[in-house]
Amino acid sequence: MKLLRLLSLCLLLLAGSLSLQASSTSPTSYVDLVNPLVGTQSTFDLSLGNTYPVISRPWGMNSWTPQTGKMGDGWQYSYQATKLRGLKQTHQPSPWINDYGQFSLLPMTGKAPVFNEEKRASWFSHKAEEARPYSYEVYLADYDTRVRMAPSERAAVFEVEFSRMARPEERWIVVDAFDSGSEIQQLDRYTIAGISRKNSGGVPKGFANYFIVRFTDPIQRLVREERKGKDGRHALVAVNLADEKVSSPTTFYVASSFISREQAELNLKEVASRSYQQVRAEGKAEWEKQLSRIAVTDSPDRMSTFYSCLYRSLLFPRRFYEINGKGEVVHYSPYNGQILPGYLYTDTGYWDTFRALMPLIHLVYPEEGAKMAEGMMNAYRESGFFPEWASPGHRDCMVGNNSASVIADAFVKGLGRIDPKELTTALLHGANNEHPSIRSTGRLGYKYYNKLGYVPSDAGINEHAARSLEYAYDDWCILQTLQKAGASADQQQLYAERAMNYRKLYDPSIGWMRGRRQDGSFQSPFSIFKWGDAFTEGNSLHYSWSVFHDVQGLIDLMGGDKAFTRKLDSIFTLPPIFDDSYYGFVIHEIREMQIMDMGNYAHGNQPIQHMIYLYDYAGEPAKTQYWVREVMRRLYSDRPDGYCGDEDNGQTSAWYVFSALGFYPVTPALGQYAIGTPYFREVRLSMPEGKSFVIRASDPSVPYIQSAQLNGKAWEKTYIDYETLRRGGSMTFTLGAKATSWGTHACARPYSFSRAKK
Known part of the structure; x- marks a missing residue:
C-alpha cells in the first residue's frame, strides 16, 4: 500500500514537472516576448x-x-x-x-x-x-x-x-x-x-x-x-x-x-x-x-529574439491608406498630391527588403502582400514608376531596380489583383527609363547597360558594378513575369540574355567581380577591399555573390565547386581588411564588419546576407548549417544592442526569422527556399485556408542535419518549394553535432538559371 502511495506521489510530481515544462515552453503571449528596444543602443558611428x-x-x-x-x-x-x-x-x-x-x-x-x-x-x-x-x-x-x-x-x-x-x-x-x-x-x-x-x-x-x-x-x-x-x-x-x-x-x-x-x-x-x-x-x-502565424515551441529565452525580429518584420512597408466616410479605401498620393481610391504602402527601401522581408510577407502574410502589390501598381499609375525607396514618395537612395523582384515575387505567387499586361508595361518602362529627378528610381545608366551589358565605370555613374549585377537579377525577375504573362518569345529571349549579364563583370584574372570601362577593359586601379566606388556600401568580396538567380553559373565562372567554396571560406578567414578611400572615413557599415570577428563577412549590411546559403549550391550544405547558426548565435539578441548593423525596415530581422525556420529565399520571385538548419524544436506555420506546415528538429542545440523527412518520406534536397509549404504538411530534421553527407549529391541543389535552361 505504501509502495502504491509512493508511486502515486511520484506520478503527481512528474505530472507537475511536465506541466511546468509545458508552461515554460508554451507562453501564453508571443507579443510579450517582444522587446521593442532591440537595436536602440545605436549612434551615427556604430549601428x-x-x-x-x-x-x-x-x-x-x-x-x-x-x-x-x-x-x-x-x-x-x-x-x-x-x-x-x-x-x-x-x-x-x-x-x-x-x-x-x-x-x-x-x-x-x-x-x-x-x-x-x-x-x-x-x-x-x-x-x-x-x-x-x-x-x-x-x-x-x-x-x-x-x-x-x-x-x-x-x-x-x-x-x-x-x-x-x-x-x-x-x-x-x-x-x-x-x-x-x-x-x-x-x-x-x-x-x-x-x-x-x-x-x-x-x-x-x-x-x-x-x-x-x-x-x-x-x-x-x-x-x-x-x-x-x-x-x-x-x-x-x-x-x-x-x-x-x-x-x-x-x-x-x-x-x-x-x-x-x-x-x-x-x-x-x-x-x-x-x-x-x-x-x-x-x-x-x-x-x-x-x-502567432509562426507559433514556436521552445524556451522563452530562445523565443524572445525570434519574436522581437518577427515584430520588426511586421512594421514596414506601412499602410498609407485611410477609410473615408463611405467606408471606401482611399489614399493621399505622395506622388501627385491627389486623393485617390485604393491601397498604397510606403516607408521601405526595396534594395534592402526584396531579399527576405517581402518574401516573408508573401509566404506567411499573403493577404497583406496582395494589398502591397496592388499598392505598388497604384504608385506606378500615379508616378510612372514603381518605387525603389519610398518615404512617403520617391526618395533618392540606394541603387538597383529591385521593385521588379518584389512585384514579380507577388505576381508569380498569384497575390493581388494585377493585370498582367499592365504589369508587363510597368516593368519594361522601369527597366528602360530613368526617373527625371530621382536617380535611384527606374534604371540609372540603362542605355549603357542595354548596349554593353553593364553600367561602365567611366560614365560618371556611381556604384556602377553594383547596379549592373542587380539589373541582371532584376532582368531575370522580369523574365519570370513575362513567362507567366505569356509575353512574346522575342521579349522573353531578350530578358533571358540580359539575366546573364553578370558574367561580364567577372574578372578571371582576380577571381572576383569588377567594374568595366566603356571600351571593355576592367576598371583600374582596383582593389577587392575597396568599399563604395564600384559597389554600394560594400566591396567586391561582398558583391561578387549577387547572382541570386544563377549560382551554378557563378560556380562555373569561379572554377567549380571546390574553388567556389574556397572563396566562400575566405570571406570568413580573411582578416577584416578594408579600403575606405572612396568615403574618406570609416563608414559605420565598415566598422560593424571590422569589430564582429567574422573576417570580411559583413552581415550588418544587406548585399552579403544570402551568401552563407550558397554552400548548398556547391555540395557543402554542412557549412551553411554551421555559419547560419554562428551568425544567429553571435550577432543577434533581444537586447538594445541586438543587431550587428542597420535593421533596415525588417530585412535583417527577416533574415533571422527565415533562418530560424530552417530555410531562406536566396532567389526571390522563384518560389524556392534554400535549406539551412532549423533553430527550434517545433514551429507551426499557419497558412491560408486553415492549413499549417510544421517543422520539427530533434535537438536544435546542434546545427548539422543528419537526415530529413518531408511528410514522412526521406528528403535529401537542400531546398523546399513555396507550394509545398502552402499546401501544408510537416518536415522533420534529425540534427547532430557532426557534419554528414546529407544534401551533398548534385541533384540535391537548389535552382540555378543556367542549369534550368539546359
Missing part, C-alpha cells in the same frame, strides 16, 4: 540596429515613439539617453531617411508651461519604462507624472496620471507641431486641431499631416507660442484642463490624416470613447494574431 521603439499596430499607418532626440534628429530615440522630450507620432523608416507626418505631446506640471524642448524634457529611466508593441508607459521624473499610450492603426489614446502635488491649474499638456510651417487651433471646448508639414523629402507641394487632439475634460486654458521655424512657422500650444478630479487619470485621444482634418476626425473614431486599457487590449490581440 546596433538604428531602430527606435515602434509602438503601433502591424503595418499601422501611424506609429508612436518616445522622443529622446531633438526635433528633426533621425536618432529620435537612443537607449543611452536620460531625458524624454515628448511622445511623438512618427513615420520614420530609418534615421538616414528621417521622418514626416510628425508632432509630439508631453504632459508636464508647473505654474506655466515650458515650450523649449531642452528645458521641458524630463528625466526618465528604463526601470520605470514599459515598451510593448501595442503600448508604452513611462514615468516622467521631473513632473512626478505617469503617461500611458496605446495606438490603433491611425489614432491613439493617452492616459496621464499627474502628480498629486500639482494643483489642477498646474497640469499641462504641451502639443508641439514642429517647425516648417505648422498650425494649431482650438475647435471647441474639448478639441484642438493642427497641421504638421515637417518632412525630409519625398512629398509634393501642399503636403501636410492633419491631426486632432480631443480631451475628455473641457479645456480651461490654452497658452499659445509661435516661433519662426527652420522652414516656416513653428506652432506650439499648452492645454490646461483644470479638472478637479485629482485622483482620476486624464484621458485624451489623438488621430491624424494625410487627406484632411475631416478625415482625421473620422480616424479618431478608431479610439474615441474607449479606455486606454481597451485600446491596449485590442492592440495586444492584433499583434498576437499576427505573431
Whole structure:
C-alpha cells in the first residue's frame, strides 16, 4: 500500500514537472516576448540596429515613439539617453531617411508651461519604462507624472496620471507641431486641431499631416507660442484642463490624416470613447494574431529574439491608406498630391527588403502582400514608376531596380489583383527609363547597360558594378513575369540574355567581380577591399555573390565547386581588411564588419546576407548549417544592442526569422527556399485556408542535419518549394553535432538559371 502511495506521489510530481515544462515552453503571449528596444543602443558611428521603439499596430499607418532626440534628429530615440522630450507620432523608416507626418505631446506640471524642448524634457529611466508593441508607459521624473499610450492603426489614446502635488491649474499638456510651417487651433471646448508639414523629402507641394487632439475634460486654458521655424512657422500650444478630479487619470485621444482634418476626425473614431486599457487590449490581440502565424515551441529565452525580429518584420512597408466616410479605401498620393481610391504602402527601401522581408510577407502574410502589390501598381499609375525607396514618395537612395523582384515575387505567387499586361508595361518602362529627378528610381545608366551589358565605370555613374549585377537579377525577375504573362518569345529571349549579364563583370584574372570601362577593359586601379566606388556600401568580396538567380553559373565562372567554396571560406578567414578611400572615413557599415570577428563577412549590411546559403549550391550544405547558426548565435539578441548593423525596415530581422525556420529565399520571385538548419524544436506555420506546415528538429542545440523527412518520406534536397509549404504538411530534421553527407549529391541543389535552361 505504501509502495502504491509512493508511486502515486511520484506520478503527481512528474505530472507537475511536465506541466511546468509545458508552461515554460508554451507562453501564453508571443507579443510579450517582444522587446521593442532591440537595436536602440545605436549612434551615427556604430549601428546596433538604428531602430527606435515602434509602438503601433502591424503595418499601422501611424506609429508612436518616445522622443529622446531633438526635433528633426533621425536618432529620435537612443537607449543611452536620460531625458524624454515628448511622445511623438512618427513615420520614420530609418534615421538616414528621417521622418514626416510628425508632432509630439508631453504632459508636464508647473505654474506655466515650458515650450523649449531642452528645458521641458524630463528625466526618465528604463526601470520605470514599459515598451510593448501595442503600448508604452513611462514615468516622467521631473513632473512626478505617469503617461500611458496605446495606438490603433491611425489614432491613439493617452492616459496621464499627474502628480498629486500639482494643483489642477498646474497640469499641462504641451502639443508641439514642429517647425516648417505648422498650425494649431482650438475647435471647441474639448478639441484642438493642427497641421504638421515637417518632412525630409519625398512629398509634393501642399503636403501636410492633419491631426486632432480631443480631451475628455473641457479645456480651461490654452497658452499659445509661435516661433519662426527652420522652414516656416513653428506652432506650439499648452492645454490646461483644470479638472478637479485629482485622483482620476486624464484621458485624451489623438488621430491624424494625410487627406484632411475631416478625415482625421473620422480616424479618431478608431479610439474615441474607449479606455486606454481597451485600446491596449485590442492592440495586444492584433499583434498576437499576427505573431502567432509562426507559433514556436521552445524556451522563452530562445523565443524572445525570434519574436522581437518577427515584430520588426511586421512594421514596414506601412499602410498609407485611410477609410473615408463611405467606408471606401482611399489614399493621399505622395506622388501627385491627389486623393485617390485604393491601397498604397510606403516607408521601405526595396534594395534592402526584396531579399527576405517581402518574401516573408508573401509566404506567411499573403493577404497583406496582395494589398502591397496592388499598392505598388497604384504608385506606378500615379508616378510612372514603381518605387525603389519610398518615404512617403520617391526618395533618392540606394541603387538597383529591385521593385521588379518584389512585384514579380507577388505576381508569380498569384497575390493581388494585377493585370498582367499592365504589369508587363510597368516593368519594361522601369527597366528602360530613368526617373527625371530621382536617380535611384527606374534604371540609372540603362542605355549603357542595354548596349554593353553593364553600367561602365567611366560614365560618371556611381556604384556602377553594383547596379549592373542587380539589373541582371532584376532582368531575370522580369523574365519570370513575362513567362507567366505569356509575353512574346522575342521579349522573353531578350530578358533571358540580359539575366546573364553578370558574367561580364567577372574578372578571371582576380577571381572576383569588377567594374568595366566603356571600351571593355576592367576598371583600374582596383582593389577587392575597396568599399563604395564600384559597389554600394560594400566591396567586391561582398558583391561578387549577387547572382541570386544563377549560382551554378557563378560556380562555373569561379572554377567549380571546390574553388567556389574556397572563396566562400575566405570571406570568413580573411582578416577584416578594408579600403575606405572612396568615403574618406570609416563608414559605420565598415566598422560593424571590422569589430564582429567574422573576417570580411559583413552581415550588418544587406548585399552579403544570402551568401552563407550558397554552400548548398556547391555540395557543402554542412557549412551553411554551421555559419547560419554562428551568425544567429553571435550577432543577434533581444537586447538594445541586438543587431550587428542597420535593421533596415525588417530585412535583417527577416533574415533571422527565415533562418530560424530552417530555410531562406536566396532567389526571390522563384518560389524556392534554400535549406539551412532549423533553430527550434517545433514551429507551426499557419497558412491560408486553415492549413499549417510544421517543422520539427530533434535537438536544435546542434546545427548539422543528419537526415530529413518531408511528410514522412526521406528528403535529401537542400531546398523546399513555396507550394509545398502552402499546401501544408510537416518536415522533420534529425540534427547532430557532426557534419554528414546529407544534401551533398548534385541533384540535391537548389535552382540555378543556367542549369534550368539546359
